[in-house]
Amino acid sequence: MKELESLHFDPAAVPTPCYIVDEARLRRNLELLQMVQQRSGAKILLAQKAFSMYRTYPMIRKYLAGSTASGLYEAKLAREEMGGEVHIYSPAYKPEEFDEILRISDHIVFNSCAQWKRYRDQVQACSRKISCGLRINPEYAETETDLYNPCFTGSRLGTTLANLEEDALEGLDGLHFHTMCEQNSDTLERTLRVVEEKFGKYLSRMQWVNFGGGHHITRPDYDVELLIRLCQDFAEKYHVQVYLEPGEAVALHAGYLVTQVLDFVHNGLDIAIVDASAACHMPDVLEMPYRPEILGAGQPGELAYTYRLGAPTCLAGDVIGDYSFAAPLQIGDRLVFCDMAIYSMVKNNTFNGMPLPAILLAHADGRVETVRQFGYADFKMRL
Numbered sequence: 001m002k003e004l005e006s007l008h009f010d011p012a013a014v015p016t017p018c019y020i021v022d023e024a025r026l027r028r029n030l031e032l033l034q035m036v037q038q039r040s041g042a043k044i045l046l047a048q049k050a051f052s053m054y055r056t057y058p059m060i061r062k063y064l065a066g067s068t069a070s071g072l073y074e075a076k077l078a079r080e081e082m083g084g085e086v087h088i089y090s091p092a093y094k095p096e097e098f099d100e101i102l103r104i105s106d107h108i109v110f111n112s113c114a115q116w117k118r119y120r121d122q123v124q125a126c127s128r129k130i131s132c133g134l135r136i137n138p139e140y141a142e143t144e145t146d147l148y149n150p151c152f153t154g155s156r157l158g159t160t161l162a163n164l165e166e167d168a169l170e171g172l173d174g175l176h177f178h179t180m181c182e183q184n185s186d187t188l189e190r191t192l193r194v195v196e197e198k199f200g201k202y203l204s205r206m207q208w209v210n211f212g213g214g215h216h217i218t219r220p221d222y223d224v225e226l227l228i229r230l231c232q233d234f235a236e237k238y239h240v241q242v243y244l245e246p247g248e249a250v251a252l253h254a255g256y257l258v259t260q261v262l263d264f265v266h267n268g269l270d271i272a273i274v275d276a277s278a279a280c281h282m283p284d285v286l287e288m289p290y291r292p293e294i295l296g297a298g299q300p301g302e303l304a305y306t307y308r309l310g311a312p313t314c315l316a317g318d319v320i321g322d323y324s325f326a327a328p329l330q331i332g333d334r335l336v337f338c339d340m341a342i343y344s345m346v347k348n349n350t351f352n353g354m355p356l357p358a359i360l361l362a363h364a365d366g367r368v369e370t371v372r373q374f375g376y377a378d379f380k381m382r383l
């Protein structure tokens with residue numbers, strides 16, 4: 001059973017559905033990441049793709065060196081709301097967007113030698129100092145799901161050793177790899193061995209190496225000491241600045257999604273319909289797939305009353321999971337899904353005309369701030 005944790009908000013007092021981020025939990029993650037930066041010498045960036053709730057950026061900026069973007073819009077958001085270093089990586093840049101990218105980015109990472117050659121003159125003609133790098137594909141990843149494996153056969157992400165044109169490295173300051181997903185530092189250690197084996201001769205000509213994201217640093221069983229040692233050793237050996245750009249680890253277990261029970265159906269088992277949707281509000285539940293935890297709920301059959309939780313959408317598979325509760329659910333009951341800060345509000349959608357969840361921030365002092373609420377206009381305006 002998922003133990004009830006001490007919440008900095010009252011689930012009965014918030015609108016549903018809503019995402020609610022817990023400031024104290026976010027800060028705890030940031031403090032750990034700051035300690036890693038200080039001891040390892042690595043700089044840590046927020047990968048905004050996982051978490052872009054910019055209301056919290058001023059706080060994040062106090063702890064991290066900056067952020068990284070998957071494209072122009074995230075880079076603009078970073079420049080406007082976070083400051084610090086703005087890094088960008090995209091598998092391919094659009095000519096129409098590149099001037100603006102040049103105005104706001106500090107590091108630009110290219111996916112291929114061809115992309116770098118296409119934009120090199122523009123970068124070098126720019127009056128701001130921009131540091132450029134190449135994403136490499138070491139063709140080594142320990143991720144089992146292809147959806148999340150940048151090294152699967154036929155991947156478009158990064159340049160393999162065979163495709164690396166040595167003369168194209170002229171003018172590049174850094175190398176970038178991103179091959180991990182929710183992994184511990186032992187995976188990084190094995191990955192670094194492959195990177196060194198394959199790309200070792202290029203590393204010492206670089207000023208920086210970016211180890212990407214997927215480092216689950218703030219998970220309780222994460223081996224932080226090994227990460228620190230790996231970063232230190234690598235920086236020393238090649239005389240480079242090491243960067244890490246975790247997304248998940250920044251806001252891991254720092255947010256919730258609160259929903260309420262709308263109705264019940266019985267069809268071979270008890271089914272509760274709630275006002276949240278896996279497809280719309282927590283798409284990773286279906287994509288990954290995984291079963292999110294609910295505070296105070298157990299595995300099916302673990303507690304006395306088991307229900308399947310489904311959304312008020314027409315998608316048959318819009319089922320969040322099966323859960324058990326100590327008491328029968330009642331209409332209006334609030335359910336609190338855990339670990340919903342990451343890859344949730346950045347991925348949501350209004351399929352079926354579903355309302356977007358409000359975004360709230362629970363401050364450490366108990367004050368609950370409504371950051372944003374959505375309505376019909378937000379649905380209509382995108383269509």
Ligand SMILES: *Cc1c(COP(=O)(O)O)cnc(C)c1O
Nearest residue numbers: 047050178212213214246247248
């Ligand atoms: C997704 C991604 C990240 C962040 O990954 P997390 O698993 O959220 O830590 C960082 N860098 C790149 C290039 C990514 O694609």
